[in-house]
Amino acid sequence: xxxxxxxxxxxxxxxxxxxxxxxxxxxxxxxxxxGCAIGGSKHPAVIKAHDALQPFFGPATSTLYGSSGTVKAxxxxxxxxxxxxxxxxxxxxxxxxxxxxxxxPVASAILAxxxxxxxxxxxxxxCALTAxxxxxxxxxxxxxxxxxxIGWHITxxxxxxxxxxxxxxxxxxxxxxxxxxxxxxxxxxxxLREMFGSDTKSFHPGRAAQSGLLxxxxxxxxxTSSSEALEAKRGWANVVAGGGTPRLEHYLSELGRKxxxxxxxxxxxxxxxxxxxxxxxxxxxHHELRKQGLSPTDVQKVxxxxxxxxxxxxxxxxxxxxxxxxxxxxxxxxxxxxxxxAGPAQYSDEIVCDSTVITxxxxxDATADQALSADETYLIVHLTDGSTLNKHIRHAIGSLEVPMxxxxxxxxxxxxxxxxxxxxxxxxxxxxxxxxxSGNVAEELRML
Amino acid sequence: xxxxxxxxxxxxxxxxxxxxxxxxxxxxxxxxxxGCAIGGSKHPAVIKAHDALQPFFGPATSTLYGSSGTVKAxxxxxxxxxxxxxxxxxxxxxxxxxxxxxxxPVASAILAxxxxxxxxxxxxxxCALTAxxxxxxxxxxxxxxxxxxIGWHITxxxxxxxxxxxxxxxxxxxxxxxxxxxxxxxxxxxxLREMFGSDTKSFHPGRAAQSGLLxxxxxxxxxTSSSEALEAKRGWANVVAGGGTPRLEHYLSELGRKxxxxxxxxxxxxxxxxxxxxxxxxxxxHHELRKQGLSPTDVQKVxxxxxxxxxxxxxxxxxxxxxxxxxxxxxxxxxxxxxxxAGPAQYSDEIVCDSTVITxxxxxDATADQALSADETYLIVHLTDGSTLNKHIRHAIGSLEVPMxxxxxxxxxxxxxxxxxxxxxxxxxxxxxxxxxSGNVAEELRML
Numbered sequence: 001x002x003x004x005x006x007x008x009x010x011x012x013x014x015x016x017x018x019x020x021x022x023x024x025x026x027x028x029x030x031x032x033x034x035g036c037a038i039g040g041s042k043h044p045a046v047i048k049a050h051d052a053l054q055p056f057f058g059p060a061t062s063t064l065y066g067s068s069g070t071v072k073a074x075x076x077x078x079x080x081x082x083x084x085x086x087x088x089x090x091x092x093x094x095x096x097x098x099x100x101x102x103x104x105p106v107a108s109a110i111l112a113x114x115x116x117x118x119x120x121x122x123x124x125x126x127c128a129l130t131a132x133x134x135x136x137x138x139x140x141x142x143x144x145x146x147x148x149x150i151g152w153h154i155t156x157x158x159x160x161x162x163x164x165x166x167x168x169x170x171x172x173x174x175x176x177x178x179x180x181x182x183x184x185x186x187x188x189x190x191x192l193r194e195m196f197g198s199d200t201k202s203f204h205p206g207r208a209a210q211s212g213l214l215x216x217x218x219x220x221x222x223x224t225s226s227s228e229a230l231e232a233k234r235g236w237a238n239v240v241a242g243g244g245t246p247r248l249e250h251y252l253s254e255l256g257r258k259x260x261x262x263x264x265x266x267x268x269x270x271x272x273x274x275x276x277x278x279x280x281x282x283x284x285x286h287h288e289l290r291k292q293g294l295s296p297t298d299v300q301k302v303x304x305x306x307x308x309x310x311x312x313x314x315x316x317x318x319x320x321x322x323x324x325x326x327x328x329x330x331x332x333x334x335x336x337x338x339x340x341x342a343g344p345a346q347y348s349d350e351i352v353c354d355s356t357v358i359t360x361x362x363x364x365d366a367t368a369d370q371a372l373s374a375d376e377t378y379l380i381v382h383l384t385d386g387s388t389l390n391k392h393i394r395h396a397i398g399s400l401e402v403p404m405x406x407x408x409x410x411x412x413x414x415x416x417x418x419x420x421x422x423x424x425x426x427x428x429x430x431x432x433x434x435x436x437x438s439g440n441v442a443e444e445l446r447m448l
Numbered sequence: 449x450x451x452x453x454x455x456x457x458x459x460x461x462x463x464x465x466x467x468x469x470x471x472x473x474x475x476x477x478x479x480x481x482x483g484c485a486i487g488g489s490k491h492p493a494v495i496k497a498h499d500a501l502q503p504f505f506g507p508a509t510s511t512l513y514g515s516s517g518t519v520k521a522x523x524x525x526x527x528x529x530x531x532x533x534x535x536x537x538x539x540x541x542x543x544x545x546x547x548x549x550x551x552x553p554v555a556s557a558i559l560a561x562x563x564x565x566x567x568x569x570x571x572x573x574x575c576a577l578t579a580x581x582x583x584x585x586x587x588x589x590x591x592x593x594x595x596x597x598i599g600w601h602i603t604x605x606x607x608x609x610x611x612x613x614x615x616x617x618x619x620x621x622x623x624x625x626x627x628x629x630x631x632x633x634x635x636x637x638x639x640l641r642e643m644f645g646s647d648t649k650s651f652h653p654g655r656a657a658q659s660g661l662l663x664x665x666x667x668x669x670x671x672t673s674s675s676e677a678l679e680a681k682r683g684w685a686n687v688v689a690g691g692g693t694p695r696l697e698h699y700l701s702e703l704g705r706k707x708x709x710x711x712x713x714x715x716x717x718x719x720x721x722x723x724x725x726x727x728x729x730x731x732x733x734h735h736e737l738r739k740q741g742l743s744p745t746d747v748q749k750v751x752x753x754x755x756x757x758x759x760x761x762x763x764x765x766x767x768x769x770x771x772x773x774x775x776x777x778x779x780x781x782x783x784x785x786x787x788x789x790a791g792p793a794q795y796s797d798e799i800v801c802d803s804t805v806i807t808x809x810x811x812x813d814a815t816a817d818q819a820l821s822a823d824e825t826y827l828i829v830h831l832t833d834g835s836t837l838n839k840h841i842r843h844a845i846g847s848l849e850v851p852m853x854x855x856x857x858x859x860x861x862x863x864x865x866x867x868x869x870x871x872x873x874x875x876x877x878x879x880x881x882x883x884x885x886s887g888n889v890a891e892e893l894r895m896l
Contacts, residue, residue, distance in 0.1 A: 045671065052669040053662075056506040056522045074504045116503075151682030153635075184648055187601075188655060189637045194683040200632055200673040203666070207636060214501075218651070221500040223493065225648040234599030235642040243691070 002231040002248035007178040009255040010131045010165045015123035025261045026126040027436045029093055032266050033103040034432040036092045039416030040085035041066025045199040049084055053077055062112040063445050066420045075116040079213050083108035083206030091270045095260055098140040105159025106132030108209035110166040115442045120170055122438035130261055132166025137260035138251045143237055146244030153191030156204035160185040163212020171220050183225025184215035186236035268398040269342045271326035274309045277377035277396035278329055282336030285381055285391055296337045301363050301382040308368040325352040334361035343415035375399050450679040450696035455626035457703040458579045458613045463571035473709045474574040475884045477541055480714050481551040482880040484540045487864030488533035489514025493647040497532055501525055510560040511893050514868045523564040527661050531556035531654030539718045543708055546588040553607025554580030556657035558614040563890045568618055570886035578709055580614025585708035586699045591685055594692030601639030604652035608633040611660020619668050631673025632663035634684040716846040717790045719774040722757045725825035725844035726777055730784030733829055733839055744785045749811050749830040756816040773800040782809035791863035823847050
């Protein structure tokens with residue numbers, strides 16, 4: 001029944017029935033996705049993939065974000081390339097219960113398709129995105145954690161099914177066709193954790209998007225699969241369960257009652273999540289110093305008490321470039337104190353090697369404290385006049401308890417987009433916020 | 449080491465170093481593939497996929513077989529569609545040790561790419577096909593049987609890697625690039641057995657072909673994956689092993705010493721392999737009757753002693769159409785006796801419902817005999833004059849012990865192709881046999 005349950009629920013979902021917090025979560029997820037896709041668009045992995053595949057592009061209907069609207073591809077290649085771009089800086093969203101990054105595969109597919117059709121409204125896109133994200137996360141929960149433990153990259157291994165459901169919604173597939181689309185997506189299982197650290201990690205959500213789109217396109221023309229693709233003895237869940245016992249019925253029975261998209265979180269800083277509490281605290285301290293008419297040059301020493309994982313994963317004392325900077329809690333604290341920001345610009349090679357930054361960085365110390373939770377930190381700033389400032393972060397910004405505000409999401413978007421689009425970043429941000437209200441999303445997407 | 453072992457062996461393989469029996473096996477596998485791809489090209493599954501994807505086709509470089517040379521697609525879509533066509537009648541080749549149908553994914557990818565490049569020789573194609581088939585079958589052996597038992601369609605789940613190796617050969621990838629291509633293919637795991645009986649079964653080898661081609665295209669441009677994609681803790685083999693212990697090193701160490709392509713078998717009849725011994729015997733009896741100046745109307749009764757699986761799987765007494773005819777050993781024996789053939793034409797709806805065929809069919813009886821091997825049968829034909837003819841088939845035609853001759857392969861090709869190309873079938877067969885000798889295979893492929 002699981003496949004039919006999902007197909008029926010998705011087929012019946014309407015934009016007007018989305019609860020307001022769900023609709024809001026969809027708008028924010030979509031907005032954050034577009035910022036990440038623009039931000040990643042000039043990464044070498046995206047360039048290489050573009051160059052490899054450009055000779056095979058079909059009719060250019062769908063925007064490759066970050067290309068200032070001049071470069072388009074056919075919908076299938078746009079789904080792939082935008083999907084790669086959205087994940088390539090590891091800056092996309094996270095469904096914390098499964099660590100699925102759910103929007104990349106789904107949004108890359110549905111936006112590419114919506115632009116191809118050129119007559120799809122923003123509220124239909126939000127509905128399709130929600131359906132796809134719920135699908136990915138629910139089936140992900142059903143096979144978590146063994147599926148991830150054995151080695152599947154759960155973002156993409158669930159993402160093709162989410163993308164198929166999302167595109168299927170835009171196509172207004174019947175319940176039967178939707179089940180076949182789910183089946184066609186279920187046989188394309190993408191993503192192995194062995195690839196973490198290589199270009200192929202970001203290929204995963206891109207290929208998942210493309211595979212889901214393909215599945216829906218075939219199902220729309222009557223291509224058949226199975227109506228029990230997820231739950232059958234030799235169907236998706238049992239084959240990829242990694243030795244666990246899939247709980248499809250349990251999680252799919254919650255569809256429409258418990259919305260996974262509401263617990264989709266956004267990363268405030270483009271580095272490992274473990275150093276986010278310390279960075280969050282240092283940004284707050286930056287503003288407190290300014291309020292007192294002080295500057296980071298008045299700082300003598302910074303002591304951070306952090307969760308042990310911070311030391312284990314991000315204790316690079318002398319990072320040499322932007323990439324190494326992401327593995328240095330000291331660099332993160334330094335730019336946060338100095339600029340009040342830790343965006344992509346603060347992780348450039350130049351800033352990581354900047355002498356002022358290095359001076360502050362060398363004043364930061366961190367010690368592990370087993371008693372802290374993973375998103376908690378205590379900071380003490382010793383000033384040159386002998387006084388101290390204290391800061392306790394109980395939950396870092398970007399956690400479910402302290403979600404990023406719309407303003408913070410906008411700042412994140414513009415910080416990323418500026419590195420690609422320059423002054424057009426703010427304009428792109430405005431269009432991206434408005435997609436949900438559009439009568440034909442193709443018009444907004446072209447403006448990105 | 450497994451991934452590097454495979455990448456190194458494949459990179460170093462040369463057309464001139466192929467032992468003659470291996471080269472001959474490659475020629476026959478390629479020829480048989482093309483016949484099947486033409487034969488399947490008008491199947492509804494192929495038509496539906498074509499119609500769904502045609503709006504996304506890129507530059508038309510690569511022939512869709514069976515289209516009389518007028519319809520082409522970009523190489524990626526050609527790989528997909530020809531791959532579907534080659535498998536859709538379940539009439540393709542079989543590596544019996546793993547029941548992989550190895551040529552479909554590999555040949556669909558390399559021929560589409562070769563036609564795109566328009567400067568690739570037949571001997572390079574044979575070398576690439578061999579490399580790809582060895583890759584698929586060796587890694588398939590390494591995870592057999594648990595991988596298949598748990599539910600993967602092993603033809604496609606190994607096929608994308610074989611296709612990547614094959615295309616990588618044509619590209620003359622370096623050993624490093626080849627390893628990355630293998631990794632990029634390894635993360636695209638296609639095919640679940642749950643889909644058997646639906647259109648999606650034949651989607652599997654098509655998508656595997658397309659995925660392998662994509663992997664090689666990306667690797668050629670420097671896209672990185674992992675140099676331990678197959679053997680890593682969270683790499684391909686461990687993740688898809690289905691609880692078994694992969695034996696990659698063991699099988700990959702045999703590369704170039706034991707050639708899997710030499711044990712690639714071809715199906716003589718487009719129906720389940722279990723009834724092939726009885727059909728084989730009845731075809732021989734047809735010729736013996738003719739030699740004696742007798743005809744099937746002189747037959748009073750046919751008794752077949754068969755392996756129990758024949759009864760279990762193919763004992764449909766009154767098949768209603770071509771598809772049901774494939775599950776009737778009685779129909780198979782009837783057309784074999786009557787026409788001396790059991791090709792696609794003998795499995796048409798018309799022939800299955802033909803009154804003369806039905807008259808003979810009703811005279812055929814089959815009983816199970818546990819003592820027989822799966823490819824063995826005993827037949828007794830009782831004639832109206834009271835005499836009998838006996839036939840013992842120890843190994844059916846198409847088995848490794850009694851392989852199809854080149855003439856029989858040609859008859860199979862033409863029987864299939866005639867239903868699609870009419871009188872042009874013989875011409876297509878001639879071109880298909882000559883591909884291995886071509887200076888530029890694109891020229892032969894265009895003539896198909």
